[in-house]
Amino acid sequence: MTSEPTLISSVRRALRLLETVGAQERPVSAKQLARQTGLRLPTTYHLLRTLVHEGYLRKLDDGYVLGDSVDLLGHPPRNQLLLNRIRPILTALRDELGAAAYVSIFDDGEIRILDIVDSASAPRVDLWVGCTEAGHATALGKCVLRELPDHQLRDYLARHPLVDLTPRTATKPQELRRRLAAGPIMLDREEYSLGTACAAVPIYDGARPGSLSVSVPVGKLDRLERGGQRLLAASEQINRAMSLTI
CATH class of the missing domain: 1.10.10.10 (Winged helix-like DNA-binding domain superfamily/Winged helix DNA-binding domain)
Known part of the structure; x- marks a missing residue:
């Protein structure tokens, strides 16, 4: 036995x-x-x-x-490894700007939020419409779309109607493309949600484009405009962290 x-x-x-x-x-x-x-x-x-x-x-x-x-022990999920490296950067950005911080990535044809860092004094946006459906109306989504090659952008727009979320939302492809030409910092002035403003800059995970963004009440938009250089510096830190995550 x-x-x-x-x-x-x-x-x-x-x-x-x-x-x-x-x-x-x-x-x-x-x-x-x-x-x-x-x-x-x-x-x-x-x-x-x-x-x-x-x-x-x-x-x-x-x-x-x-x-x-x-x-x-092996190879854990890549998104967890990324999260482990970028969370301290997001936390520092939130604390310095007093704004909720977000990281998104373009994955398998969709814009997906990888992480959000907020607090009681810097709450996140109520994501009542997911970023997969509202990329055209958010700073983080528009920032990703701006980085796509034209054929990928056309494919994305063919699969995602430009839904009217607020009176400020771009609902025509030509108007969206005009807004995508802005830079280097992409803004959302109440395009996704009335009362909310966001700013975003591009990041890259290898060949995958993504974005780093922050959000505040629209009355504090000047805080984002003043913090533009800090946002760009944080995006460079995230790009370096992503390049180290194999």
Whole structure:
């Protein structure tokens, strides 16, 4: 008769936590991890502290992501590696400008938000229409569209109607193209949501274009205009961080 192997329960629990964090595209909280793994919350916190200490997880403001030590085990999802490197840049930008910060990327023909860093004093925009449908009306979306080769832009516009979200939204392709010609900082003056202003600059993940953007109430638009150089400097930091993430 073959005897059952001796298993160490704490190791198994830690591995379940790593697997669960690794399956997420965004940071996941301790409470969410406890629910998803069926562990008691105190046990979850104890294991998470150990995994963070050993470098297998990293604790961000809104949850946990895989840490650098996971590189020794294989290849974690690229978006998590990017998040691990760019989150401190976004946090610093939010704190300096007093504005919510966003990173988006053009992925498989769609504009997708990779991360958002906000706070009680710098809340995010209510994304009542997703960026996949409203790229023409947001600073972050227009910034990505401006970077696309013409054939990709034409393909995107053929698949995405220019929906009228506010009286300021561009609903005709020629008007959108005129707005895309602006630069180097792309602005959204209440095109997506009345009362909200956004500014965005391009970033690149290899060949994939993306954007770094910030949002404020429209009455504070001058804050974004004054912070333009800071936004450009942060985009250069993100480009360097992305180039290091293989």
